[in-house]
Amino acid sequence: MDNTQPQTRTGPHTEVKYLKGVGEQRARLLKNLGISTILDLMEFFPRDYLARKLNPSIKELRPEDYVAFTTMISWVDERRTHGGKKLLNVGVSDGKATLVCAWFNYPTAYATLFKPGSLLWVSGQLSEYNGQLQLMHPEFELVEDDADDDFWKKREFMPIYSLSGNLTQKFIRRTVYAAFALCAGQIEENLPTGLLEKYQFPARKVALQKMHFTINPAEIPALKQRFVYEEFFYSQLLWARHKHYHGESVQGIHFANKRDLTTQLYAQLPFKLTAPQKRVLREIFADMCSPRQMSRLLQGDVGSGKTIVTLFALLLAVENGYQAALMAPTELLADQHYANISKLLANLPVQVVLLKGGNYRGKTQVKEDISTGSADIIIGTHALLQSDIEFDRLGCVAVDEQHRFGVLQRATLARKDKHPDLLYLSATPIPRSLSLTVFGDLEVSVIDELPPNRKPVQTLVRSNQKIDLVYREVARELVSGSQVYIVCPLIEESDKVDLLDAQRMHEYVSTKVFPQYSCVLLHGRMPAREKDAIMLRFKAGEIRILVSTTVIEVGLDIPNASVMIVEHAERFGLAQLHQLRGRVGRGGQQAWCYLIEHFPVGKIARERLNTLVRTTDGFLIAEKDLELRGPGEFFGTEQSGLPQFRFANLVGDQAVLNQARGDALAIIGTDPDLTAPESALVKKVYFRQYTDKEKLILY
Ligand code: ADP
Ligand code: MG
Numbered sequence: 001m002d003n004t005q006p007q008t009r010t011g012p013h014t015e016v017k018y019l020k021g022v023g024e025q026r027a028r029l030l031k032n033l034g035i036s037t038i039l040d041l042m043e044f045f046p047r048d049y050l051a052r053k054l055n056p057s058i059k060e061l062r063p064e065d066y067v068a069f070t071t072m073i074s075w076v077d078e079r080r081t082h083g084g085k086k087l088l089n090v091g092v093s094d095g096k097a098t099l100v101c102a103w104f105n106y107p108t109a110y111a112t113l114f115k116p117g118s119l120l121w122v123s124g125q126l127s128e129y130n131g132q133l134q135l136m137h138p139e140f141e142l143v144e145d146d147a148d149d150d151f152w153k154k155r156e157f158m159p160i161y162s163l164s165g166n167l168t169q170k171f172i173r174r175t176v177y178a179a180f181a182l183c184a185g186q187i188e189e190n191l192p193t194g195l196l197e198k199y200q201f202p203a204r205k206v207a208l209q210k211m212h213f214t215i216n217p218a219e220i221p222a223l224k225q226r227f228v229y230e231e232f233f234y235s236q237l238l239w240a241r242h243k244h245y246h247g248e249s250v251q252g253i254h255f256a257n258k259r260d261l262t263t264q265l266y267a268q269l270p271f272k273l274t275a276p277q278k279r280v281l282r283e284i285f286a287d288m289c290s291p292r293q294m295s296r297l298l299q300g301d302v303g304s305g306k307t308i309v310t311l312f313a314l315l316l317a318v319e320n321g322y323q324a325a326l327m328a329p330t331e332l333l334a335d336q337h338y339a340n341i342s343k344l345l346a347n348l349p350v351q352v353v354l355l356k357g358g359n360y361r362g363k364t365q366v367k368e369d370i371s372t373g374s375a376d377i378i379i380g381t382h383a384l385l386q387s388d389i390e391f392d393r394l395g396c397v398a399v400d401e402q403h404r405f406g407v408l409q410r411a412t413l414a415r416k417d418k419h420p421d422l423l424y425l426s427a428t429p430i431p432r433s434l435s436l437t438v439f440g441d442l443e444v445s446v447i448d449e450l451p452p453n454r455k456p457v458q459t460l461v462r463s464n465q466k467i468d469l470v471y472r473e474v475a476r477e478l479v480s481g482s483q484v485y486i487v488c489p490l491i492e493e494s495d496k497v498d499l500l501d502a503q504r505m506h507e508y509v510s511t512k513v514f515p516q517y518s519c520v521l522l523h524g525r526m527p528a529r530e531k532d533a534i535m536l537r538f539k540a541g542e543i544r545i546l547v548s549t550t551v552i553e554v555g556l557d558i559p560n561a562s563v564m565i566v567e568h569a570e571r572f573g574l575a576q577l578h579q580l581r582g583r584v585g586r587g588g589q590q591a592w593c594y595l596i597e598h599f600p601v602g603k604i605a606r607e608r609l610n611t612l613v614r615t616t617d618g619f620l621i622a623e624k625d626l627e628l629r630g631p632g633e634f635f636g637t638e639q640s641g642l643p644q645f646r647f648a649n650l651v652g653d654q655a656v657l658n659q660a661r662g663d664a665l666a667i668i669g670t671d672p673d674l675t676a677p678e679s680a681l682v683k684k685v686y687f688r689q690y691t692d693k694e695k696l697i698l699y
Helices: 023-032 038-042 169-186 193-199 204-213 217-245 261-267 275-288 306-319 331-344 363-372 407-414 432-439 464-479 502-513 528-539 574-581 603-614 618-629 654-670 677-698
Strands: 048-051 066-080 086-093 098-104 119-129 132-136 139-143 157-160 295-300 323-327 352-355 377-380 394-399 421-426 443-447 458-463 483-487 519-522 545-548 561-566 592-597
Touching (some): 048 066, 086 119, 098 119, 157 169, 169 204, 193 217, 193 654, 204 217, 217 654, 217 677, 261 306, 275 421, 295 306, 306 323, 306 331, 306 377, 306 394, 306 421, 331 352, 331 377, 331 528, 352 363, 458 464, 458 603, 464 483, 464 561, 464 592, 502 545, 519 528, 574 592, 574 603, 574 618, 592 603, 603 618
Parallel strands (some): 098 132, 323 377, 323 394, 352 377, 394 421, 458 592, 483 561, 519 545, 561 592
Antiparallel strands (some): 048 157, 066 086, 066 119, 086 098, 119 139
């Protein structure tokens, strides 16, 4: 009897650890780079290509030039500056002239890393110091001797990969080579011939190999387009199907504009609505008064007044005999909404209730009021999503700070009743390019102007060397009664990175700088109750200085706070800094934001800080942030439901996005379930990737 095991053939989907020379330990390091299978490795594109012949001669270089080239290390010198800082100088030479690479406060390992005689690849912007050309904190790579690797020895262009742990360029190059040697023949095409021809794309197999083994790096940008297109095409198919099946056709509630409660609220508003608030309200009302289900994103910068607009939408549902819910991401925000809205509706015949998580006194009653329908407006946290919460007749749902909730959570609330109208609020201005991809055909309303009583926050970048001057200016604000936030990147001291942590900062400020004021520490590892208690005391003015990590980021309204100090501002993302800055200047007085930078500040970090000084326009900032960081990091978490693109950049690649969307819509328009024979390939690739996401969106 023949009982041989079926042969498992090594292919693109085999785990990378089985490749020659990899093994368990290196496989773990590769995993840090997002590489699990052999195909992942093939799709792990070089971040640069080293031109081994095209190196410039040092003599021809000028200060300010950006350079990238390989040279020989001629000497290494470690010393201390007058100020006591560690300085490492590495002289590199092309045989005719020398330039100096310099690092301050470098990791100890650097001292033994550079050896005279080795080849060093460096890249950065040149400067001049005492008549000597130098590269400060250049990017670098020790170029290993590839003598034993025949294939690579003959290449003019060497790929440079991102590394992890103690992985080397040489290891990755060899492993990539081994991957293609073994599996190149099995790489599958994933675009139909029609599209390949339309865009003159090379076959996937060819394009992948060229990405690693190019003999002409000028062709790389065009090659990359193919991979960008693939990603967009399949993600746009999802939206095309969503549009096809849900699009215009979802029946919703046909509200009538009764001008009852809404008019009463309007008559007693403590301020006049801004023009964009009025426009957005008209858009929302028109949508709610149509027979289809509203699904609308309400965008507006921090402090632009989204809450009041939302309240009108909730009231429209209530005056039509329905209930309306507002969900917030934290208890503190839910409390704040509850307090504000109760106050605004004090004279109206509307019952407002608050629902939070956990067990507390009165909760049973609130749940009963929700299920019997006596509660009109229900404000709450995630607790609203729980299965034991039953609404009587839910007509409208608003989700505040919607990016803090996952797609699944948003979908759960939307399904709590028949087809309530949906309003998603976002203080993170989402660029149009992103919102199309994240939300497909969601309608968007934008409040693009702040209420008139606001003065733009004055933003200043200061070096930490000058922090005493900052404290002196802040002292004046404190004397005149304001409150101050100080934000630090870490909670506790860490020996790995030399960053100011919130704990040390709090100790220093409360004992040495402002001992006369109450100063309290707040961080994310505190229990929620403790955090809330501190925020309430800050809100009440009992606490004057709040030293914290970024936990204070989300939507709190404390009008008396007028100073924000961000330590290590160079470490934060642009959108995050903008959100932090939005915590101050909400009360009509002049507010200040000090961005404290600690040396060294990289080029991109510098650009971020300058952008903040230049503008307070959240949309401009968001576009810039996307451009600098890419969409993956834009919302911080996977939870946002944002598709993770490996190749595409939503800002830089918008033209490709538009083409891909057009193609996807065209295919779904004639063959929505991809049953035609010519759709077979697309169908296979699409469902392999998108089955799970479809479940969330289509059903
Ligand atoms: P956000 O859009 O960040 O959620 P809020 O809705 O919390 O902003 O509004 C911020 C502050 O501005 C609140 O104190 C609110 O009462 C006030 N506000 C809203 N609209 C106006 C307006 N048209 N004129 C003056 N103040 C307003
Ligand atoms: Mg808000």
